[in-house]
Amino acid sequence: MRLELIKRPQQSPLFSALSPFLALGLTLIAGAIMFLALGKNPFSALYFFFIDPLLEVWSLHELAVKAAPLILIGVGLSICYLSNNWNIGAEGQFIVGAIAGSILPILFPAFQSWIVLPLMLLMGIAGGAAYGAVPAVLKARFGTNEILTSLMLVYVAQLFLDWLVRGPWRNPEGFNFPETRNFHSYAILPEMLPASGRAHWGFAFAIIAAILLWFMLARTLKGFEVKVIGQSPRAGRFAGFSRTRMIIFAFLVSGGLAGLAGISEVSGAIGQLRPSISPGYGFTAIIVAFLGRLNPLGIIAAGLVLALSYLGGEAAQISIGVTDKVARAFQGMLLFFVLACDTLIHYRIRLVKPAPALAAAPANERVEKHA
């Protein structure tokens, strides 16, 4: 017995639209089963995981803090994926953006002016974009596989950050802890509503970026170019669009946005560099991009959902005493179900029994032929 996927001649538009919601529903069911297996009451566990974090204002702020980098990175990735460029290295671009943006407050702490923050943001964008350009140039010039190169560069970036904060950038007044000096007040990305919670302007950047990219994709010639090249490189060439320039463009945009996410996270939420500055935002954003169906507005919603899974993981540790790895399990299940729903919308499953039983008659005939 084996399974075969058969392409459906027509896809249901209804189920294509429902797919993300189906995936969410299936994730909740699977999550309930998981909690049951852990010996917890699945209903109260799901409540603490997905509902409780939404009931307090400060907690909503936390949601925005977590959603900001996911949305920023996710919308950038949507440009990449729509144009058929598989950037898996947003985590690395996020880290390099954070490092590049932190140069001013760490190396020049005496330079204090209102201009510091805008410069930091620009340097963060430039850093992320430059790091994204590496796999882009390799792909455009030498035809390397960008999935491998961009992913491998993530580990380079992580180790480089680790070395910086333990070595040259370690805070001289920091009792040898592996962290840089704290950013001065001109280098801090302010909170949007300081009275009620921690959400910084990074979330506003994310919403603005999503709306701008939505306009670009839906309304402009550049967005048209992205879609044409992604769907059919030959049609793109016939239109006179350059595939090489598109590779560079897509990686620069997504790298730049990941870099902006990185410097916003560091200057908005953390306030210094540490050996680890991201709980895997760059990878989780891949889920965000697909759950949002590569549509920047959908990605805003998807980013909030995935941010909730991070918050829920933290909340569940405290209130029901399970490990925060549960959050990772939820994210994994969500991606699995999104991809599974999409696959089953395009294909149906057929069971194939072992060949001899079904093909008995023709098989005999062939035996005769050989004889």
Next chain:
Amino acid sequence: MVMGTNDKGGENAAYSQMGGVVKTTLTDDSGLLLDVRGLTKVFGSLKACDAVDLTIGRGEIHALLGENGAGKSTFVKMLFGALEPAAGTILWKGNPVAISSPGEARRLGIGMVFQHFSLFDALTAAENIMLSLEDGAQINTVAERARKVSEAYGLPLDPYAHVGDLSVGERQRIEIVRCLLQNPELIILDEPTSVLTPQEADKLFETLETLRSEGRSILYISHRLEEVKRMCDRATVLRHGRVVAQCDPRQETASSLARMMVGDEVKGVERGARGGDKGNALLEVRRLSSRAAHPFAVELSDITLSVRAGEILGIAGVAGNGQGEFFEAISGEVLQEDADVVRIRGQSAGRLDITGRRLLGAGFVPEERLGHAAAPLLPLSQNLLLSRYSTDAAAFLAPLGFIRYGAIARAAKRIVDAMDVRKSTEDPEATALSGGNLQKFVIGRELDRRPGLMVVDQPTWGVDAGAAARIRQALIDLAKEGAAVLVISQDLDELFEICDAIAVMHKGRLSAPLPIAEATYEKVGLLMGGAHAGDPQARTEEMA
């Protein structure tokens, strides 16, 4: 030409030596092999097949005729198990069957040779055949069986040749041999001669005669009416998904068959008076050569031609002789090293990309409609933008590159009306259109901007008679208005119908153009087979 009947005895002896390959139940009874009743398929609001009845007897060659979008492909896909019928029954040898997959169809004894081949270039013929067999035979056994079948049916084939090195005709032979190895009783052929030279097509007809004489049945899909009249015992004509006629094609004329297909008389193409005096050369190509970009590409060598205003130059040739490479070099999808190699309207264009050449007034229509001329999942209106965003930037784009959707929708509607493009919704995705209708659209897209130079690769490939006539007329009208038109085509009838001169491309070289008054099918056919213009004699002997 078809071999004399006296050869048949010897050939039949050869089949009987082949053991089980032709062993069938042919002698059982004289009942119908296939009896299809009320077969229906619905896509959304469109009835692609509406209660289609069709019967095929043993040893019959049955033609399935119809315009593009008439439901032919949908019908055979249901017979071959690639689509599931919404209603209707299929009786196979008198028993109702449900054909749920191509594998199931093959087990019943239905084989199919597709219009677009499904072969891997990098594998040998035998390896490709082995992939489709389900019995896990060794490669040597498969090669031996393939060789035997190919010899018995007059389909010469080297099982160890790489598919990438073979001509289209040879690739088709692999497909047919692969199909015959399944020992089918019904063989479905989808537009088989559209890729062959006249001489190759004649060889195919001999093979079909042999298959018929063994009692196998053939369902033959074609839009070439002369061929159908010559080969087929009966014909079923589809229009808009319904059977409109069943007839004996030998009793009909080509124009009466065409009338059944389109519902009224197909208008012949009007050439009008051809002035002897043409204008300036609008396209000049001088000593164009290119290296092969990949192992299966064809090198172009030393191609020189010019097309003047008001002239239609045809380039004949069997597919895969460099036409695709030539088109890309002219269109600017591939640049030349020397800017003077290609000149458009007197300007050096060799270093300009396709956008730059369009801005000089050239329009291009490549061979492949989906995935080259059009992006499959974008709506028609946006596919209009694909080739026109630079030439019509003032009309279609607002500042900052914003797209004027209203303007492109109106322009798309204008083209749809002008070319009579039939579609099921207001602005469907390109992939939702039938091949002929999409072709009308991509040609109309260029005509709509009145290009000074039009380069078209295979303008009516797989397009029905009505649409083809419309496209050819449009090209002639364009030339009359003073444009230069370059038509690359494998369809000789088409080239003879519309061109002022015909050149032949063979292995990346281009013959000198033959003025239409001097060109004959035989001369062109021999050049297509590789003879030099000077000595057709040598080639004739080789073929005999």
